[in-house]
Amino acid sequence: MYFDEPGKQNTKSALEVAREEAQRRRIPYVVVATTTGQTGVLAAELLQGTGVKLVCVTHNTGFKELGIQELSPENKAKIEELGGRVLTCPMVLRSLGAAVRQRYGYSEQQFVADVLRMFGQGMKVCVEIVAMAVDSGLVPYEDVIAVGGTSRGADTVVLVRADSSNRFFNIKIKEILAKPKTF
Numbered sequence: 001m002y003f004d005e006p007g008k009q010n011t012k013s014a015l016e017v018a019r020e021e022a023q024r025r026r027i028p029y030v031v032v033a034t035t036t037g038q039t040g041v042l043a044a045e046l047l048q049g050t051g052v053k054l055v056c057v058t059h060n061t062g063f064k065e066l067g068i069q070e071l072s073p074e075n076k077a078k079i080e081e082l083g084g085r086v087l088t089c090p091m092v093l094r095s096l097g098a099a100v101r102q103r104y105g106y107s108e109q110q111f112v113a114d115v116l117r118m119f120g121q122g123m124k125v126c127v128e129i130v131a132m133a134v135d136s137g138l139v140p141y142e143d144v145i146a147v148g149g150t151s152r153g154a155d156t157v158v159l160v161r162a163d164s165s166n167r168f169f170n171i172k173i174k175e176i177l178a179k180p181k182t183f
Contacts, residue, residue: 001157001177001178002180002181003016003155003179003181004180004181004182005181005182006120006121006122006150006151006182006183007100007149007152007153007155008149008152008154008155009153010154010155010178011155012042014147014153014155014156015039015042015043015046015154016046017157017177018030018043018147018157019046019050021053021145021157021159021177022047022050022052023033023052025143027144027159027160028052028135028142029053029054029144029145029162030043030047030052030053030132030144030145030146030147031055031090031126031129031133031146032054032056032057033057033125033126033129033147033148033149033154034058034071034075034079035058035059035071036070036071036072037058037071037072037076037078037079037153038075038152038153039056039127039147039149039152039154040056040058040079040080040086041075041079041082043056043147044056044079044082044084047070047083048083053083053085054082054085055084055086055133055139056079056085056086057087057088058070059091060090065141066139069088069169071088074124076156085138087133087136091128091132091137092114092128092132092135093112093113093124093128113128115154116128116137118158119176120150120155120179120180121149121151121156121183122148122150122156122179123148123156123158123173125148125149126146126147126148126157126158127146128148129146130144130147130160130171131162131163131164131168133162134163134165135166139162140162141161141162141163141164142161143159143161144159144162145158145160146160152182155178155179155180156176156179156180157177158174158175159173159174159175159177159181160173161174
């Protein structure tokens with residue numbers, strides 16, 4: 001599925017693609033990026049009762065503002081109440097790399113992130129959150145559905161062979177299930 005434009009207007013459709021493909025292919029995990037928790041709550045509602053396990057990955061605390069977590073406590077509670085798991089940790093393609101880039105003007109993490117963005121911001125997010133979920137032990141080394149987006153909401157869905165960040169190049173994007181045509 002291709003969306004005409006990137007953005008949050010595609011969120012429900014992207015999450016429906018993730019749910020349908022996870023059920024059809026018997027993929028046990030869906031990993032979803034969520035900043036404020038709105039996308040995570042919608043994913044939890046759509047996946048409730050399907051048997052598919054949901055992992056919602058947030059920005060690290062202090063991502064935008066020192067000491068501030070963008071995920072609302074209410075949305076976190078709702079995701080967990082509906083059976084989803086919430087993961088908050090450093091971003092594989094940002095954290096230390098951002099500090100290195102700020103000081104020295106270049107980082108390998110930024111290079112990898114920019115290459116993935118050639119397929120759209122959501123593609124970079126999908127690969128990154130899968131590595132984070134595996135690193136945290138919430139997702140095994142197997143095929144998962146990942147959902148990411150551009151700015152807010154979701155607009156990219158991929159079937160990914162999951163692996164950890166220290167084995168980053170073993171992560172395999174097996175199929176693009178939805179993404180924006182333009183970005």
